[in-house]
Amino acid sequence: MDREDVYFAFRIPHDAEFVSTCCNLLFGERIETTTNRTGVIVHPRPRQLTEDELAQLEAVLRAVRPFSLSVDKTRIQAGGTDYAVVTVQSSGDSVVLLVRDTEVEVPLIDGQGVLEITAEAPTIEPIVVRAKDHLVYGFAQVEVEAI
């Protein structure tokens, strides 16, 4: 490690890209980071985070949860009958997803929840499904289009 590297000795269920993106959201700068089996290393590039920033980042990282999204098909027939099945895996009793800008709370059973997506009309912009709280669940998303 470099002399100014900062090491958080706990694991997170996301990769270094997630940590860098968190830094960008929190501090307006993508900080170079490394994750491994034992913890997170925050490098002093392009700049060293302050003590307050490091404390804030540590609090965020300690709160993150595992999260994954998958969808059985990315194209459905418009009209409200055909549907795509989005499967979400995380921890806790439920997770709030954003379907476009609509919040949908999906209950989790044994860490897994299912959401069926239908569309009344053909889409121009894809229907993007992602977690509402990026800093907790990360930035994974799936897209569905209706034809």
Add this chain to the structure above:
Amino acid sequence: MRISVQPTENETISIAKRTAAEQAQALARDPNQAGSVVELRRVVTDILARLEWLEIQVNKLKVR
């Protein structure tokens, strides 16, 4: 659980325009209406008026 995604404003306008184009094409293909330029013009004018109204409503929503 299931969620039905409603069209965006852009999609609503696009659907209306597509429907208008399909109606105009169907009218042009209909042998009973072929040559009825007056009827075609009436339908197109009506559709354009509806589209204009729809876009005004959408703009009002955007202002809100």
